Amino acid sequence: MRDRRDYYYWQAKKLGYRSRASFKLIQMNRTFKLIKEGDWVLDLGASPGGWSQVAVELGAKVVAVDINPMEPIEGVHFIRGDITREETLEEIKSVRRYYDVVLSDASPKISGKWTIDHLLSIDLARSAFKIAREVLKDGGNFVVKVFQGEEIQNLFNEFKRFFRFKKFHSPKASRKQSAEIYFVGKGFKRFKAQRNIQQSRV
Template sequence: MGRRWQLERRRDHYYRLAKLEKYRSRASYKLKQLNQRYGLLRRGDVVVDLGAAPGGWMQVALEEVGEAGFVLGVDLQRIKEFPNKNAVTIVADITDPSVVEKISERIPRPADVIISDASPLISGVWDVDQARSVELVRSALRIAEEVLAPGGKFLAKVFQGALMEDLLKQVKEKFEFVKVSKPSASRKGSAEVYVIGKGFRHSR
């Protein structure tokens, strides 16, 4: 990353706030804002966080579910462990079908919520990057089909673009309520939005 990017990051309100409040990522505030608006996380919930490194969303989820809940973080990178007994992390690829079994083995019961702030490796070619982003959401949906409890909730980041319409159709087939939202913590000029699904229709 260039020097200009580093300077802009240090000036960023949410970056500085995350340092002050000891969150691992400024992205924590995106989840906080979306949760406040849509009521995604509750005390006692089992939450699966896909693409969880470095753990900023896990921190927020742990705060919301409390000691009675459980949070599993999944990422290709190793996530620094949490002191919480109800927080578990695994190194795995969310696009690999075998990840479903790994997740199922670690959660105490079907998940109440699946969240994903996963981003693809950026190529700089917008159509390619958006397609990769959409595929990550579809991978999260495939995981939801196997591990999410009936009536469960879903939240995933996606880059806006030509493939959004078909993706939203797919989400609407699986959830009673679907919304697209962009929290104020998202950087200005960012093409990211978040797809929210509530009321999972269990098909099995």
């Protein structure tokens, strides 16, 4: 019933988007200029494909990843895989070594318990960033969803040192009652990230 009263739900139906979430990316791209024509975009947690649709409309080539199936979209290469697993990262790299933009609108399975869902979303955001550190090009852009809670500032502190521009942002299309917020990082410092990875392996 909630969706049937929702403006963005009906706009998505009207414009042929697979989910209302498409408007979140449209709005963030308008604000932050994340994707430009010709970019390679990695869309994590992509199903049902709303963000991939927007990226293609913006002129990007898209590799989409999700643990769930996704109906084909022209211009999108789909990988069915778990973003927390190493073999999924290897499959992503086998399509293309570096990407201009890494996006993640992935959500954990919702338990309804605020703290648990928050911590699960933090873990998922870290998994998305682990992939981004490996495949995001120097100067690239990164967007990841997380649920607000006690660990959010720690997550921001972890991510911020790898980007020239960084902030949390809530697009207008996010539901008012939602706990979700997006970390937006622009100008990825790839060489700093690589040093950090090497140090962690020592």
